[in-house]
Amino acid sequence: MLxxxxxxxxxxxxxxxxxxxxxxxxxxxxxxxxxxxIRRKAQQESDQLLAESNAASKEIxxxxxxxxxxEAEIAKGKVASIKEQIKTLEEAQLQSENKLTQHLYTIPxxxxxxxxxxxxxxxxxEIRQSGxxxxxxANAVPHWELAAKYDLIxxxxxxxxxxxxxxxxKGKAARLQRAMINFFLDENTKVGYQEYQVxxxxxxxxxxxxxxxxxxxxxxxxxxxxxxxLIPTAEVPLTNLFRDVIVKAEELPIKLTGYTPCxxxxxxxxxxxxxxxxxLHQFDKVEIVQIQHPQNSxxxxxxxxxxxxxxxxxxxxxxxxxxxxxxxxxFTSAMTYDFEVYSTAQQRWLEVSSVSNFExxxxxxxxxxxxxxxxxxxxxxxxNGSALALPRIMAGIxxxxxxxxxxxxxxxxxxxxxxxxxx
RNA sequence: GGUGAGGUGGGUGAGUGGCUUAAACCAACAGUUUGCUAAACUGUCGUACGGGAAACCGUACCGGGGGUUCGAAUCCCCCCCUCACCGCCA
Numbered sequence: 463m464l465x466x467x468x469x470x471x472x473x474x475x476x477x478x479x480x481x482x483x484x485x486x487x488x489x490x491x492x493x494x495x496x497x498x499x500i501r502r503k504a505q506q507e508s509d510q511l512l513a514e515s516n517a518a519s520k521e522i523x524x525x526x527x528x529x530x531x532x533e534a535e536i537a538k539g540k541v542a543s544i545k546e547q548i549k550t551l552e553e554a555q556l557q558s559e560n561k562l563t564q565h566l567y568t569i570p571x572x573x574x575x576x577x578x579x580x581x582x583x584x585x586x587x588e589i590r591q592s593g594x595x596x597x598x599x600a601n602a603v604p605h606w607e608l609a610a611k612y613d614l615i616x617x618x619x620x621x622x623x624x625x626x627x628x629x630x631x632k633g634k635a636a637r638l639q640r641a642m643i644n645f646f647l648d649e650n651t652k653v654g655y656q657e658y659q660v661x662x663x664x665x666x667x668x669x670x671x672x673x674x675x676x677x678x679x680x681x682x683x684x685x686x687x688x689x690x691x692l693i694p695t696a697e698v699p700l701t702n703l704f705r706d707v708i709v710k711a712e713e714l715p716i717k718l719t720g721y722t723p724c725x726x727x728x729x730x731x732x733x734x735x736x737x738x739x740x741x742l743h744q745f746d747k748v749e750i751v752q753i754q755h756p757q758n759s760x761x762x763x764x765x766x767x768x769x770x771x772x773x774x775x776x777x778x779x780x781x782x783x784x785x786x787x788x789x790x791x792x793f794t795s796a797m798t799y800d801f802e803v804y805s806t807a808q809q810r811w812l813e814v815s816s817v818s819n820f821e822x823x824x825x826x827x828x829x830x831x832x833x834x835x836x837x838x839x840x841x842x843x844x845x846n847g848s849a850l851a852l853p854r855i856m857a858g859i860x861x862x863x864x865x866x867x868x869x870x871x872x873x874x875x876x877x878x879x880x881x882x883x884x885x
Numbered sequence: 886g887g888u889g890a891g892g893u894g895g896g897u898g899a900g901u902g903g904c905u906u907a908a909a910c911c912a913a914c915a916g917u918u919u920g921c922u923a924a925a926c927u928g929u930c931g932u933a934c935g936g937g938a939a940a941c942c943g944u945a946c947c948g949g950g951g952g953u954u955c956g957a958a959u960c961c962c963c964c965c966c967u968c969a970c971c972g973c974c975a
Contacts, residue, residue, distance in 0.1 A: 502935065509945090519903080522956070523904095835914085
């Protein structure tokens with residue numbers, strides 16, 4: 463959620479930035495300002511009356527103490543009439559606050575000035591390509607065929623015990639997956655991210671904190687009997703650790719990493735996009751999160767991008783980095799880089815990581831603040847990224863490392879796996 | 886799941902209807918003193934929103950939500966959480 467203070471103080475700037483979303487930014491912002499105006503008036507009226515009532519009650523107390531019962535009774539009558547008015551004014555204030563909040567929920571984050579203009583995926587800006595796309599010849603097959611051929615991943619078994627989009631990993635594939643999780647966590651902790659193990663279910667307040675609720679309610683699995691949500695990403699529990707927290711400026715940046723399964727309902731997907739490991743209801747991911755001073759958050763974003771690129775370099779996978787355009791960016795992000803690994807057999811790019819700076823959009827809801835010396839607390843910036851998402855890396859390895867008699871294992875993973883080839 | 890006791894500022898903890906503007910102590914910060922470290926002394930010390938150029942003023946917040954009352958940290962109801970014991974259990 464954008465800060466109303468920001469919209470008030472930097473109205474034109476906010477509108478210019480929001481225009482990149484291809485929305486009617488001026489109308490959205492002006493409506494917020496109008497609702498804010500109403501809200502402030504309502505608060506002023508309500509506060510004033512409350513002040514009167516408080517003062518009157520105090521007088522009654524003094525009269526009672528002095529034993530002037532009759533005068534106190536008269537005063538009580540006065541307060542009673544104020545009370546009726548307070549009720550309606552407080553109601554009006556609450557309503558005006560809710561209206562403003564509800565409206566602010568509908569405004570996406572304001573894109574950073576470096577975000578390219580554009581409507582969709584085709585307008586994303588390619589920053590660089592790296593690694594070599596292998597020449598697999600005519601016999602290259604997509605990962606789902608490899609998975610069947612070498613008995614690695616059983617999609618039917620997953621359907622049997624749960625449903626579509628819940629694959630079962632077997633033998634060396636299970637081992638490879640576990641190896642990758644360890645490798646990723648090691649790479650992250652090596653550069654200062656602290657490893658966390660967090661719950662895979664969160665309460666409603668956490669869902670609201672990171673912006674999954676109320677907007678994306680239908681994308682999360684909900685356990686009704688206990689009113690808990692299965693996490694769509696470790697970002698939710700990791701970032702919410704710092705909900706309602708004021709940290710010292712010296713403690714920034716705070717760097718967290720964690721492995722969790724992720725659960726996504728993803729209604730409405732179809733065809734080639736969901737074939738094999740391309741899109742799943744449950745998948746594994748190692749996430750990195752940083753909480754940073756606003757002045758440093760964009761430098762940190764570049765650091766995180768370089769870090770993720772370093773991991774892909776070590777895996778020797780062909781990939782490219784995109785800076786997403788305004789039309790393709792997520793609702794909560796101010797700037798996002800996507801990493802895509804080339805799936806040679808499918809001849810398409812697969813997103814394996816998304817690294818974003820949310821500026822204060824998340825921390826505003828989370829009330830995640832920092833304090834510099836004795837100054838007033840201010841909202842911190844939050845950033846996160848995948849380092850990395852497992853299934854598509856798995857797909858990328860299976861496809862790019864396939865040879866005539868099997869699948870080679872990237873060198874860096876061999877010590878983690880204990881084998882160097884699947885055959 | 887059952888029974889009981891609890892939940893108050895960064896921490897400990899007092900407060901059972903108006904003398905609370907939440908005491909006191911500790912921690913933290915600033916200053917004074919001082920060979921050094923330390924100690925002592927003085928002062929500051931919650932958050933949010935609103936008003937104001939500012940000083941400052943107003944309002945709300947004592948786990949969360951309702952209620953009683955002119956007035957609630959305090960009384961009542963519901964929920965959440967913590968601790969102890971019991972039950973169940975990897």
